[in-house]
Amino acid sequence: MPKHPGRTALYRLFNAAGQLLYVGISHKPDVRWGQHSENKPWWPAVDRRVVEWHDTRSAAEKAELVAISQEQPLHNKVGTPALTISGTTGKTPTRPIRVDLGMWAEFGAATQAMGTDRSAALRAFMAWYVNRPSAPLPVRPFDSAQPDSGGSK
Template sequence: MSKQTALYRLFDENDRLLYLGIARDPESRWKLHSDRQTWWHLVARKTVEWYADRDAAKAAEKQLTAREMPLFDKANKKAAEAVEYDDSKERARVVAWVLDQVSVSQPNWEIGVGSAARACGTSRTSARHAMYTLTREGGPLRGGTQGRFIVADKTPGRRSAA
């Protein structure tokens, strides 16, 4: 017997449809989106409609995606507006925030991806990508496992070189 499946929509603050998807557990799916989608911080409102089973939800998703054309839905090949979100400004904010944190922290201090994302008003994905750039070529961070980075060095002048 198939389980109920939700069809959910994600909207921005201007009520523009960002994404439409299906899941048996929307809350868990949203957690995955928050970890993986650079546009997640744009989500201001969510709606959920329940269907009797996955097949019914999948059929509705296909029909609605073609009609409503969510902005960030890669599955919607017909959506002329389907785009990749450019998170370069968000990444730059994260880099600046991390460098400020490094300037007042001790070596081996941990900086979490979630903390950086919340502080900078961006997605965890954008924060993670930005923080990884600071691990390269002698940058002030090392690590990056399980969403945690470690302050590697507080060498004077390092900040201006990054």
């Protein structure tokens, strides 16, 4: 373990043929590998691990996205087309989120019906959730199963 807790490992996992299976980051890669071994079906194929330390988690996150984008590991989901690196400086970085695909589709349809998109709706909800000043509770699309909220139609 490095002396500086901000330091973060970028690790690559390879199979016996040298194929890149997975790229990840962790402050404690040994612990993370133990987690992978318990829940990743591809883990038994791991033959070799390569670790590269970065001074900050932010630096490791950036290096991870570049590595995934350029090296195309077999089992990564983050950093693939669902989470791409923005070429525009100053943009907020994207973040992965795990959501049931059916719910994700429903959410997309609902936000589209409200004239917005998933990202805007999630940001509005998060601003309300953490009590940002003047952040209203986001409006949900009308659902006939829900009781009227007090106003007439």
